[in-house]
Amino acid sequence: xxxxxxxxxxxxxxxxxxxxxxxxxxxxxxxxxxxxxxxxxxxxxxxxxxxxxxxxxxxxxxxxxxxxxxxxxxxxxxxxxxxxxxxxxxxxxxxxxxxxxxxxxxxxxxxxxxxxxxxxxxxxxxxxxxxxxxxxxxxxxxxxxxxxxxxxxxxxxxxxxxxxxxxxxxxxxxxxxxxxxxxxxxxxxxxxxxxxxxxxxxxxxxxxxxxxxxxxxxxxxxxxxxxxxxxxxxxxxxxxxxxxxxxxxxxxxxxxxxxxxxxxxxxxxxxxxxxxxxxxxxxxxxxxxxxxxxxxxxxxxxxxxxxxxxxxxxxxxxxxxxxxxxxxxxxxxxxxxxxxxxxxxxxxxxxxxxxxxxxxxxxxxxxxxxxxxxxxxxxxxxxxxxxxxxxxxxxxxxxxxxxxxxxxxxxxxxxxxxxxxxxxxxxxxxxxxxxxxxxxxxxxxxxxxxxxxxxxxxxxxxxxxxxxxxxxxxxxxxxxxxxxxxxxxxxx
Numbered sequence: 001x002x003x004x005x006x007x008x009x010x011x012x013x014x015x016x017x018x019x020x021x022x023x024x025x026x027x028x029x030x031x032x033x034x035x036x037x038x039x040x041x042x043x044x045x046x047x048x049x050x051x052x053x054x055x056x057x058x059x060x061x062x063x064x065x066x067x068x069x070x071x072x073x074x075x076x077x078x079x080x081x082x083x084x085x086x087x088x089x090x091x092x093x094x095x096x097x098x099x100x101x102x103x104x105x106x107x108x109x110x111x112x113x114x115x116x117x118x119x120x121x122x123x124x125x126x127x128x129x130x131x132x133x134x135x136x137x138x139x140x141x142x143x144x145x146x147x148x149x150x151x152x153x154x155x156x157x158x159x160x161x162x163x164x165x166x167x168x169x170x171x172x173x174x175x176x177x178x179x180x181x182x183x184x185x186x187x188x189x190x191x192x193x194x195x196x197x198x199x200x201x202x203x204x205x206x207x208x209x210x211x212x213x214x215x216x217x218x219x220x221x222x223x224x225x226x227x228x229x230x231x232x233x234x235x236x237x238x239x240x241x242x243x244x245x246x247x248x249x250x251x252x253x254x255x256x257x258x259x260x261x262x263x264x265x266x267x268x269x270x271x272x273x274x275x276x277x278x279x280x281x282x283x284x285x286x287x288x289x290x291x292x293x294x295x296x297x298x299x300x301x302x303x304x305x306x307x308x309x310x311x312x313x314x315x316x317x318x319x320x321x322x323x324x325x326x327x328x329x330x331x332x333x334x335x336x337x338x339x340x341x342x343x344x345x346x347x348x349x350x351x352x353x354x355x356x357x358x359x360x361x362x363x364x365x366x367x368x369x370x371x372x373x374x375x376x377x378x379x380x381x382x383x384x385x386x387x388x389x390x391x392x393x394x395x396x397x398x399x400x401x402x403x404x405x406x407x408x409x410x411x412x413x414x415x416x417x418x419x420x421x422x423x424x425x426x427x428x429x430x431x432x433x434x435x436x437x438x439x440x441x442x443x444x445x446x447x448x449x450x451x452x453x454x455x456x457x458x459x460x461x462x463x464x465x466x467x468x469x470x471x472x473x474x475x476x477x478x479x480x481x482x483x484x485x486x487x488x489x490x491x492x
Contacts, residue, residue: 069199072140120198120241126176132240159283183249185272198241227269234268291386292360295326304486308473316340321482341369414454445475
């Protein structure tokens with residue numbers, strides 16, 4: 001019985017071994033059998049799969065000569081309080097060491113210090129025009145371009161645009177220089193392969209690869225945020241370098257990273273080529289960027305605001321304030337209008353309105369459709385030129401306290417002021433507190449109607465409640481800015 005049991009165990013072990021070999025695609029043979037010939041046909045698919053793995057070597061070899069490192073030298077003025085008198089005798093070796101650390105010189109004036117910034121850029125023409133970031137060149141007067149072969153060339157700043165963080169510099173060369181061209185970032189899809197080339201940490205030409213992680217990212221960098229998010233490694237020094245598609249076209253300009261540690265965590269942001277091309281063309285032509293201007297302060301329309309305005313769904317941009325003597329005021333655009341269409345193009349959000357208006361030619365005519373009083377209205381506007389330092393009309397300082405009141409449904413204590421109704425206090429548990437209403441805010445309108453005293457506010461709230469509305473729309477002013485807030489009338 002023991003021998004029979006052992007025989008069965010051996011047979012089972014052989015069966016398991018055979019199954020294991022077959023599972024790995026190997027011939028199932030006995031121990032004493034002749035080895036079977038290698039099945040080259042079954043091995044072919046594995047080799048083909050390996051051959052299909054992407055290599056970017058040819059692409060890198062093609063574009064690398066056009067990517068440069070940029071070094072910017074500048075003098076910065078040290079600031080800070082002067083150090084107290086030092087407890088060292090005159091002539092002590094410690095005296096000079098600690099004196100040099102002081103932000104002020106012996107004459108009491110700020111002591112200048114030398115600083116060097118490193119970044120990246122790329123040639124876009126054979127005659128030496130180079131694209132980089134505004135924050136790379138900064139206010140530096142001494143700009144040096146280092147090519148991939150180590151050649152150093154002095155560069156001249158042609159122009160820069162802080163709003164999009166782009167800059168254009170130029171080098172002079174007797175020979176035609178290698179360059180790359182912009183591609184169409186509008187055709188870039190999430191999941192597409194991209195390459196980032198630049199000068200991270202001053203190491204020189206470095207290539208990283210990844211995919212497009214997201215489109216249309218807003219990171220608070222400026223009013224025209226519309227970044228491509230990529231997961232190719234971008235670090236300090238990559239700023240200003242190009243993002244390439246698999247055809248070697250520049251689809252983005254690397255400009256920022258998200259990092260809690262200061263190093264790459266796989267979230268980088270590039271300015272789309274669709275934005276960069278227009279800006280760079282203007283910098284090349286005029287040394288500055290000229291943008292269209294309406295002269296309005298706008299804010300995002302959320303679901304609560306859309307409901308209050310009977311807009312259906314959240315879209316467009318709500319006009320919170322109209323500048324005095326602005327193109328918008330001249331054309332008849334009013335506070336409370338929602339801009340939903342510009343020259344036949346539907347506006348989905350605030351960014352779409354900002355970018356579309358900015359791209360319009362100053363002194364050109366534009367057809368703007370607004371949502372007003374529950375219906376669409378078309379307004380013809382002559383677009384102005386965006387001023388260097390735009391300012392809205394300043395609000396008057398709230399004063400007086402002639403009449404006080406409260407709106408329990410909103411959790412607000414109110415007082416009268418010459419410029420409207422001032423919020424004296426806010427219930428911390430109210431919807432108003434959650435949505436950022438603060439003491440000192442001025443209530444200018446309720447449901448589109450001007451208010452001059454707390455009784456007007458109370459009446460407006462009661463009217464909205466009787467009309468069985470879920471929320472009431474308030475126009476608030478704080479400092480020199482206005483904004484709309486939709487406050488819930490539903491009792492918790």
